[in-house]
Amino acid sequence: MTAETLRATPAAAGGTSADSNPFDETQWSTPYGLAPFEQIAPEHFGPAFASALKAHQAEIAAITVDPRAPSFDNTVAAMERTGDQLDRVAATFFNLAGSHTNPALQAIEREVGPQLARHSSAIHLNADLWARISQIDADAEGLGAEERRVLDRYRTRFRRAGADLGPEAKERIAEIASRMAELGTRFSQNLLADESRYTLPLDGEDDLAGLPPFLREAAAEAAAERGGAHSHVVTLSRSLIEPFLVFSTRRDLRERAYQAWTRRGETGGETDNRAIITEIIKLRAERARLLGFDSFAHFKLDDTMAGSPDAAMDLLREVWAPARQRALDERDRLQALAQAEGGNFTIQAHDWRYYAEKLRRAEHDLDESELKPYLPLDGMIQAAFDTASRLFGLRFEEVHDLPRYHPDVRAWAVTNADGSPIGLFLGDYFARASKRSGAWMSAFRRQQRLSGDVKPIVVNVMNFAKAPRGEPTLLSFDDARTLFHEFGHALHGLLSDVTYPLLAGTAVSGDFVELPSQLYEHWLEQPEVLRQHARHYRTGEPMPEELLRRLLAARSFNQGFATVEYTSSAIVDMTLHLSAAGEDGLDVLAFEADALQRIAMPAEISMRHRSPHFAHIFSGDSYAAGYYSYLWSEVLDADAFDAFREAGDIFDPETAGRLRRFVYGAGNLRDPRDAYTAFRGRLPSTEPLLKKRGLVRAA
Structure with a gap:
């Protein structure tokens, strides 16, 4: 495995011994309360997890033995106030484990996953705690809508974890949870190993046949990052291998690359x-x-x-x-x-x-090569930001003087139009051997108001092929769509406006969580957005109208x-x-x-x-x-964007206001059917989806 190590980057350049553990601090004095990545070394996580787990166990025990009659405030709200230390350690660790790992972190991940599973099981299978939650009378206490939703979600979560089972079944459920955590970690680490070890060398013009300049440059950069033993290499990063399969005229090399890509995780050993x-x-x-x-x-x-x-x-x-x-x-x-x-x-x-x-x-x-010069990464980031500004009145200001776990990470302070703070957005855009494949949104901190006005810190992680030093990274249209998709998830986390952590941001039903992300993709395909932001990386000229027309005409190709x-x-x-x-x-x-x-x-x-x-x-x-949830959510997103078309303005303020209130900002305040109906006035049909994918003739 050729993964970079934390000690080779600012994420641990200032790492000290476990005797001065940064996680011992109750609050970090860093800008925005970010983790002090430069001070964190892998050996800090073991003691930090041990201390945080012990603290959370004590907090839960105090709730369980509370002599007062169970109430929402002394049981459910009290549980919502626990675990801050554990949340902070876990959020930092698992974000690093996915986006910038190394063998030391992977060893910790294999150890801590089962520990956390057992800890969660001990809470959800605690008979005394479940008895307290079960006795709470929402009507007698006159609970509000959000509190009732939290209580309902707690009861559902406990039942689904096995709270109603007998002792032997509970013990087995806990064993299964622990083992599953171990297996899931092994699966992802095996996959990362297969992906990071593989390269297809491209030595000489014959091997490079058919590859356009942007792909040759990306393959050269990938080779340099892997020690320079070859002039060019193709890795299993989707942003490298997919264009290689598109452009290479060497059928034999396409077959070798494709076999490696599709056989990850089944190579034996x-x-x-x-x-x-x-x-x-x-x-x-x-x-x-x-x-x-x-x-x-x-x-x-x-x-x-x-x-x-x-x-x-x-x-x-x-x-x-x-x-x-x-x-x-x-x-x-x-x-x-x-x-x-x-x-x-x-x-x-x-x-x-x-x-x-x-x-x-x-x-x-x-021709994809014709499109890419008009889709530089910085331009597409700005397009995503501008869309959020026009829909929701958000403002984005890049900030530089703050901790980073890798030099490539960028950060923006996000505010409302009146300057009031929303949160912090991090962008980690480039592929590297220490990062798992794919693209995702995660959070270092979730929004909530129960323990003060806590603002979220949200990160988008992607795997775009990095351009050579001094050159802008150019995206394919699919890459740009991925950027908009993940930023839609980011907005779901950033715009969260709830009191209780349990309901915050993306903590929604699995087949509803993709609605904010997939819906956001629609704005990328709008001529109004592309005319403004799809500009040539050298000249600044907008995409020619004829090219724009051809691009949009090929959407269902x-x-x-x-x-x-x-x-x-x-x-x-x-x-x-x-x-x-x-x-x-x-x-x-x-x-x-x-x-x-x-x-x-x-x-x-x-x-x-x-x-x-x-x-x-x-x-x-x-x-x-x-x-299936991507397709289920696509039914919703295709119908939801029609609401803007029906309003006659893709940035219609009234429609955008409902979208923010009932979808992007609402977290899990409502059942997803109720949330969608509150936004749209009805549930959707599949017809807009089939039209969007070109599977039926549009009327």
Whole structure:
């Protein structure tokens, strides 16, 4: 593994011994209360976790033995006031573990994950504490709407954790939680190891054939970051490997790269994830059965907007049939194009992106290389900020004199139009070997008002290929969409306006959490936004109208492929978690192949996430039996953006005001159906989604 170490960066340049642990300070005096990254060394985390866990245990014990009759304030609100020290340590640690890890942090992660799981189980399976929560009478106390929601969520959380079970079942539930934490950590660390170890060397002009200048520069930068043994390399970062598959004329190299990309986590040896998956599926099925559910999928969806696996699968099936037919039509056109060029072979998965780009050029006269100069990273960041300013009146001011865990991290103070503070936004945009793949939003601190007016610190982490020193990083349109998507999540955290930490920001139903992020993507595709912000990185000239027209006309191009790639992953996820196959052992690759055969998966397309590297569902439980949620939320976001179209202004103040109040700022104050109805006036239909993806003819 070639991961950078914390000691090689400002994140530990000033690291001292564990005797002067920065986590011993009750509050940090750093700007915005950020972690003093320069003073934190890996060895600080063990003692910090031990101290924080002990403190939280004492806080919970005091609530449990309180001689007063249980009330909302002395039980639920009291619990909401606990754990500040643990939250601070955990937020710092897990953000570093995902975005800038090293072997020392990984060893701690393997140790602390099960510890935290056991700690959580001890709280949620505490019979005396559960008895107190159960006795609270909301009507007798005259609780307000937010307090009633918090009480309801606490009761739901405790029941789903096993609070109503008998002693033996509780003990087993706790054992399962601890083991699952260990397995999820191993899965993600194995995946990072496979991703960071692999490089495809490109030595000489033959290996670089077809690659445009921006990709050659990114491959050279990646090679330099990995020691310079080769002049250019392709890594498994999506922002490098996808354009390589688009542009490389070397079919043999495309095949090698694609095989490495799709076989992460199943290469044999110590990083192979297949046995881990088998055990995870088995443990999830057992936990669901102990809690009285037919399957893990039934357990997971019982507390979601969808409500049941049947509802989620109905949506996936509704989209699958037209998407598959469109993908087959796309395949036939790609095959014809390959044959017309003299290709005496059947299109394979590693060929699809290459010929799709050729077809896009032919049908829309659109070349990704033509677009990228108009999509510099700084310009797209500004576009995201400006959109938030026009929708919600926000202001963003970059700040420089504050702690950073890596030199590439940037920071902006976020305020309302009147100057009142909102929070701090961090952007960590570039791929590196110490960062897990993908893109995500996280928080170093959540908004709340229970313990003072606490402002959030939110971070977006991405994996864009970094340009050579002195050159601007240019994004593909998909990269720009990812930036807007994650910033939508960031706004969900930044605009949170609740009292209780439990309800803050993104702490919503799994199939509602993607609404703010996916909805935000719509503004990137608006001519009004692109005309202002899509400007050539050298000349500053706006994107030519003709190019803009071609870009927008091609929005639904290749959507059969994209929808099949995603939906197949969601169907396999749900099928795995509806099945009890894990009870008697599971051959995950055979199960996956069988599930794909039953839906007639086109052979020329692979799942977006094959099971051995499906981090969404196996690095933790968040998206397990829940990958469908992107599509479920897309039904909402397509309908939600129509509200702005119906208002005649994509920045309509009244519509934006409702959006902020009931979606971006509301956290989990309401059931998601009630929240969406409060914004839109009704629940959505799937028609806008199908039109958006080009799966039905627009009226």
